[in-house]
Amino acid sequence: MGNRVTIPTLSVGVLLAGVLFSAPVAAAAPPAALAAPDIPVANVQAHLSQLQTIANNNGGNRAHGRPGHSASVSYIQNRLNDAGFSTSVQSFTSNGATGFNLIADWPGGDTNNILMSGGHLDSVTAGPGINDNGSGSSGLLEVALTVSRTNFQPQRHLRFAWWGAEELGLVGSTFYVNNLPAAERSRIKGYLNFDMIASPNPGYFVYSSSGQPTGSIDLQRALEAHYASIGVPTELTNVGGRSDHAAFARAGIPTGGIFSGAEVIKTAAQAQKWGGSSGVAFDRCYHRSCDTTANINVTSLDRGADAIASAIWALAGTGTPPTGPRFQNTTDVAIPDLSTVESPITVSGVPGNAPAALSVEVNILHTFRGDLVVSVVAPDGSVDVISNRAGGSADNLVGTFTINAASSAANGTWRLRVQDAAAQDVGRIDSWALQF
Structure with a gap:
């Protein structure tokens, strides 16, 4: 999150073309509307660790015009490309250096009715910016990967963004909005902003719709509803011009967002309501070198990532829900080196044979997915290989696969x-599911 500063003059940029889960259970019949999936906080933390490593390897920060920022863009873009998003990188110039916005579109939905979500990816030069704003960036990334993993097909078109040079005065987001043709700008019907969601002494703030463009109240209510559903009280806050939603609000686009607090001191009443320490800043490491992975409140991060998903699922329109029941297993199964392990799911109450297009959702955390041969074994013993040492040296195998299971x-x-077919790397089956 940036301070209130004057937005610099920008040069014209170039648009470059360029993934939920408890023990084995049978889900009830699908509800009339799709509920948002739970976002595994461990996955969000893994993204934060990557951003920390990037900062460590690039002078201790991920700031505008520095190599740590471009490396952060590449990390997120590569994950989104692998998940089936259409991505582009928009460049701009500010303070004599090139900055980047990363834009990702999920195929499908009404492109005349876009729900956009974003957060800034740059840090200040003083530190790695893990809460500000690795937290919002990583939560948003994992929600986007979950859109892909669940093959979410909402009625509205989903667009995600990671902004550059926010810390210099909302430069990247302002450049994006100002350079959209009027017709394109009118297609964006709402913008959700996620800037700092894991402050170490957290508050639970929702952007107030007061004084914001018409329609912002719907975004506010969607975010409030998530916290109400888990029994966490919220406070409305007027963030003003301190984050990237401001560029959209100036263009008349409804805005909303969440925030866990920065340099402001937590009051006694807030500490009584939310826990933590009164008389201490929400984030004592705000804009400092100590804003590292040690500066994260995991509970706040978990709640914030789930709030992102809950709001997007609520606001995007559910589309057509799956027609059959879903069964899942979220019990971790370790994958030792050079071993073969299995995770079971017992299916009952489904008449007849399995479908010819059975959806298999897989979340395997592993340090070298090219080691893995992953198969689904049906009740009749038939085996379908869904990944055969694919993915090279990349980590984790997270995605949705389709098999023809009609014979079982x-x-x-x-x-x-899961067979680990090569030496050195290990991991675990985090969860998997069958959607009939």
């Missing part, structure tokens, strides 16, 4: 079989 009865025990 649906009811019975299904198994996810």
Whole structure:
């Protein structure tokens, strides 16, 4: 999150073309509307660790015009490309250096009715910016990957953004909005902003719709509803011009967002309501070198990432929900080196054979996914290989696969079989699911 500063003059930029889960259970029949999935906080933390490593390897920060920022853009863009997003990088010049905005569109939905979500990816020069704003950036990334992992097909078109040079005065987001043709700008019907969601002494603030463009109240209510559903009280806050939503508000686009607090001191009443320490800043490391992965409140991060997903799912329109039941297993299964392990799911109450297009959702955390042979074993013993040492040296295998399981009865025990076929790297099955 930036201070209130004057926005510099920008040169014209170039647009470059350039992934939920408890023990084995059978889900009830799908509700009339799709509920937002739970966002695994461990996955968000893994992204934060990557951003910390990037900063460590690039002079201790990820600031505008510095190599740490461009490396952060590349990390997120590569994950989104692998997940099936259409991505582009928009460049601009500020303070004599080139900055970057990363834009990612999820295929489908009404492109005349866009729901956009964003957060800034740059840090200040003083430190790595893990809470400000690695937290919002990483939560948003994991929600985007979950959109892909669940093959979410909402009625509205989903667009995600990671902004550059916010810390210099909302430079990247202002450049993006100001350079949109009027017709394109009119297609964006709402913008959600996520800037600092894991402050170490957190508050739970929702951007106030007061004084914001018409329609902002819907975004405010969607975010408030998530916290109300988990029994966490919120306060409305007027962030003003301190983050990237301001560029959209000036263009008349409805805005909303959440915020866990920065340099302001937590009051006694707020500490009584939310826990933590009164008389201490929400984030004592705000804009300092100590804003590292040690500066993160994991509970706030978890709640914030879930709030992002909850608001997007609520506001995007549910589209057509799956027609059959969903079964899942979220019990961790370790994958030792050079081993074969299995995770079971017992299916019951589904008549007849399994579908010819059975959806298999996989979340395997591993340091070298090219080691892995992953198969689904049906109750009749038939085996479908869904990944055969694919993905090279990249980590983790997270995605949704489709197999033809029509030859097997649906009811019975299904198994996810994972073989680690090469030495050195290890991991675990974090979760998997079958959607009938």
